[in-house]
Amino acid sequence: MSASPHFIYHESPDYPGWMTWELNDPTRFNSLFGPFLLKVEGQMARVRMQPAHVHTNLSGRIHGGALLGFIDIALFAASRGFGLIEAGTAVTLDLSTQFIGAGSAESPLEAQVELLKETGRLLFLRGLIVQADSDERIAAFAGTIRKPSPKPSPIPSAIP
Known part of the structure; x- marks a missing residue:
């Protein structure tokens, strides 16, 4: 796949076998969570973030809204890792x-994302959020992504 102008995607120098995936524009929403680490192992993509x-929330645990944001971003990072979409x-x-559990900001969170099915326009995915250092389960999720519409073919010019 070609490089996206919106994301930086390259091998991580600090984590062998992992890719770094982050937005090119630090003023966008995704930047509140990244950079992310991404590793594809067969049918499973592992997406990691370091919470802060x-x-x-006020209990000192990961806020539910932050988990939802991370899950949404992880669906796209995993799909990119599977080679199915460009950002x-x-x-x-x-x-x-x-x-299903309370997440801690003391260690990375990991989304373990599985592709269930791909159709012409849709990706069906599911997974778990775990605390990366203990595999403690924090959330389960399922989501559907609509892939981008194909770019229209240029209209051929009239024959002179």
């Missing part, structure tokens, strides 16, 4: 999440 104090104009059609 800004991602916590930019794909959209989330639905996202279902079950919160």
Whole structure:
């Protein structure tokens, strides 16, 4: 796949076997969560973020809204890692999440994302959010992404 002007995607110098995936524009929403680490292992993509104090609620645990934001971004990072989309104009059609534990900002969160099915325009994915150092389950999710519309073919010029 070609490089996207919106994202930086390259091998991580600090984490062998992992890719770094982050927005090229630090003023956008995704930058509140990244940079991300991405590793594809067969049918599973692992997307990691290092949470910070800004991602916590008043109980000192990861805020549910921060988890939802991370899950949404992880769907796209995983899809990019699977080689199914380029970043930019794909959209989330639905996202279902079950919160099953409390996340800590003391260690990375990992989204373990599995591709269930790809159709011409849709990607169906599911996964778990775990605390990366312990595999403690924080949330389960399922989501659907609509892939970008293909660019229209240029109209051939009239034959002279």
